[in-house]
Amino acid sequence: MTRLSVNVNKIAVLRNSRGGGEPDVLAAARACLAAGAHGITVHPRPDRRHVVAEDLAPLADATARYGVEFNIEGNPFAPPREGYPGLLALCEQVRPAQVTLVPDSDGQLTSDHGFALEGDLAGLADQVAGFAALGCRVSLFVDAGNPHVERVAEVGAHRIEIYTGPYAEAHATGRAGEALALCAETARRAQAAGLGVNAGHDLSQANLGDFLAGVPGVEEVSIGHALIGEALYAGLDATVRAYLAILEKAR
Template identity: 80%
Template sequence: MSARLSVNVNKVAVLRNSRGGHEPDVAAAAEACLRAGAHGITVHPRPDRRHIVAEDLPPLAALAARFDVELNVEGNPFAPPRPGYPGLLALCEGVRPAQVTLVPDDDGQLTSDHGFTFDGDLAPLAAQVAAFAALGCRVSLFVDAGVPGLERAAALGAERIEIYTGPYAEAFAAGDAGAALAACIDTARRAQAAGLGVNAGHDLSQANLGAFLAAVPGVQEVSIGHALVGEALYAGLDATVRGYLSVIDGAPPAPSPSPVL
């Protein structure tokens, strides 16, 4: 089966928050993506409320239920609660997403740029995985390609991993993706041998997604936001989502539209 496309709508929230108020409407943008055929919606509510905020989650969860698709909530399970951010577990208790992707990002981090490691004392992470699984959520762990000890993710109770594809995207743009792609292939195979499902995300685009999916075996879901929303500024959300779905189905990417100057 082809990979599923989960659209990350964080960047829509960034634009809204830059001005205040309610425009652009995050739920309306998510609905446009789902009407175009996206298989799910991803959000990453951060403690600093830089983009998606706690108040966004209930309407997005209702939207996902109405379209019978998955809501994927990303975040750092160890980030403590504070005003405006009750903590990742509390957020998920409220909306019960189909999937929670645990990410070890720091408060001041601009974007997620590294995954979990599987050395040292993993009991705290195992406890977090168990807490989210108890809510009925599938738990995925964000990991770097080639991370040692990946097989321990299954022992922690996770059902999937998400491969951090930022280095692959950077290498692809530089014209030399071979080593980065090989690391992703090896990571996917190791995960699957351990009984883990494989997701992927970060800096994937219409330009580099096809080569990634053609090479990396058994990818079940790709979470794409930054490039997709950027491309949609020129082509619109409907056409852009359909373009990604076409790439997933094996078609070559459409030429990127250029802004009219």
């Protein structure tokens, strides 16, 4: 069955907007895990607007206690600065099961594109090797339809994460066919190259079932923005369980 990793960044955004410790990111993560989530995802950004470095060790401990995965996202090329020692240094501290590398810039509102995978990829391969040496599974964020997706295996990564934003946007208009076909083709090509397939960005209860029905062999979905928004009305426990029911139905 496809696994659900809940991204708790939006809890941290709300906390950081006021200062202090509420809402509690760790308590939210524990609630998701108690409801049956298969993992927790975070994206600590250099500007510290999301989950911050100090959040990582408690979250790593919580996922370890539940025996599930901790997934840290980030740009491996973002330089260290005060309050942000760099993605590799953060992962050295907590050794997540998975690290998902994304090519976002410091000022980017959200991750909205994958690696181009063109030209000389030696620098990216070096970054992948550094995370793999920590024992992390390495996933690269890629656009559906990327013509070079097989190069993810070439640089030594283990999985891709398909950027599903365009699919979600198309699904909302009732015209998801072409976007879904691109995702499915990308998944098949990645799997043929020996790669696992994850997916994430703007997946929701409204579109997740159709996505999993149309895209073969998705191992993990990372869902945050929609799930946290839905939980404002239904609660975290009920919302996580609703997603798990969708995954079970798609099995």
